[in-house]
Every structure is written in structure tokens, then in C-alpha cells.
């Protein structure tokens with residue numbers, strides 16, 4: 693992979709961090725986006741990585757805010773140049789059974805996991821089409837493929853995200869831009885480590901590989917999809933779930 697500019701939303705999160713490191717190891721210039729209220733955390737994250745030899749740029753964006761996304765995309769264009777690789781990894785959960793779910797819990801999850809893809813991708817994809825190269829990778833979830841008790845909001849958002857992937861993939865296929873989804877199973881990050889240990893144990897029992905995934909395993913799949921040599925995989929939903937959900 694030659695020097696490309698990669699933008700990762702949720703870039704300082706568990707999976708996002710592994711993606712940033714993997715793409716930097718592949719000689720990309722990496723810009724990690726963080727939630728605007730987390731500036732101190734983002735700077736600390738940047739310093740920690742600098743000490744390890746990673747020179748990541750950081751930029752604030754609220755992925756739920758269309759205008760914030762536009763400003764971020766314009767800033768990247770001015771400071772670093774055109775974005776070649778976009779990884780939409782920002783996401784949240786607000787689990788509740790449908791009967792008890794509030795409108796706020798529904799809306800927050802749809803806005804952060806689904807509308808975010810529209811907000812961030814639209815200002816970026818135009819440049820990719822003009823230049824005839826782009827890689828867009830949307831991080832969904834196994835629970836968007838099979839549904840999950842207590843996650844009507846999250847399952848709907850992640851299933852919708854792959855619908856977005858397939859539609860945009862068709863609009864950009866002839867222009868050198870691929871668009872794909874990765875659907876991870878359960879991965880060891882803050883998102884899953886906040887679950888009670890007995891629930892995590894029960895989940896692992898359902899995983900044929902017998903353990904949770906690592907952020908690095910998701911990042912490796914991102915770098916495979918992002919590679920210049922991979923121009924023929926588009927509109928796909930790549931499962932990285934330890935065999936937890938298999939489909940034909």
C-alpha cells in the first residue's frame with residue numbers, strides 16, 4: 693500500500709485504535725477522529741502513541757451532526773489533502789428491550805451508528821469519485837445480521853448500515869471506489885468489557901473459536917479491504933465473528 697490518507701471515526705476507541713495502528717503500519721497518514729467533548733482524552737491518546745513512534749493526527753467531529761462532519765472534512769482537505777480511506781467505526785449501544793426503550797435511546801443509537809455514515813461519507817465520497825480511488829469501510833456488527841435481545845435499536849442501525857454500504861457501493865463501483873461492511877462478533881474493547889463477566893462468559897460459549905475477537909483482528913480485515921490491490925471486493929459484508937454466525 694503506498695502512502696494514502698486514512699480517516700477513522702471512533703479513532704481513539706478500542707477497534708478504532710487498532711485500525712489506526714494497522715493503517716499506519718501500512719504507511720498511511722492516519723487521522724483519528726474523536727468526540728468533541730473528549731479533547732483531553734484524545735490528546736493523551738495521541739501522546740501515548742507518539743511515544744511508541746506513531747504520528748497520528750487527531751480531529752474532533754460529532755458524527756451525529758451533519759454540519760460538524762462537513763467542517764471536519766473541509767479541515768482534513770485543507771490540512772492533509774484528500775481522504776483515500778474512510779473507516780466509519782464510531783458507535784454506541786443503549787441496550788433495552790423494545791418495551792422499555794426510550795425514544796432517546798432509539799434515536800441516539802440510530803444517529804450514531806447509521807446516520808453518521810451518511811454525515812461522514814457524503815462529504816468524503818465526492819473527492820474519491822473525482823480522483824478515481826477510494827476505500828470506504830463501515831463497521832457494523834454480527835447483531836445487525838442476526839438480531840439480538842435488547843438491541844432493537846443497535847440491530848436495526850447496523851443492518852441499515854450494510855444497506856447503506858450496498859447502495860453506495862453500486863453508485864461508486866465504476867469509479868474506483870469500493871464500499872464494504874465488516875460485521876465483527878464480540879471484540880475485547882471497553883464496549884464489551886463493561887458487560888458483567890457472566891454475560892461475557894455466556895457469549896464466549898456461543899463462539900465456535902472459543903474466545904472473543906481482538907481489535908487487531910478487525911483491523912487486519914480493514915487493511916485487507918483498504919489495500920489498493922483489493923479493487924474487486926465491494927458491497928460485501930465481511931463477518932469477523934469467530935464462527936458465531938454463519939450464512940451462505
Ligand code: NDP
Pocket residue numbers: 701702703704705706707708725726727728730753754755756780781782783784804805831832833834875876877878879880881882883884
Ligand atoms: P468504543 O466505545 O471503544 O469506540 C467507539 C468510539 O466511537 C469511541 O471513541 C466514542 O467516543 C466514539 N463515538 C461515540 N459517539 C460518537 C459521536 N457522536 N461522534 C464521534 N465519535 C463518537 O467501541 P468499539 O471500539 O468496541 O467499537 C467500534 C465500532 O465497532 C462500533 O461501531 C461498534 O458498534 C462496533 N462493534 C463493536 C463490537 C465489540 O464487541 N466491541 C462488536 C461489533 C461491532 P467516546 O468514547 O468519546 O464516546
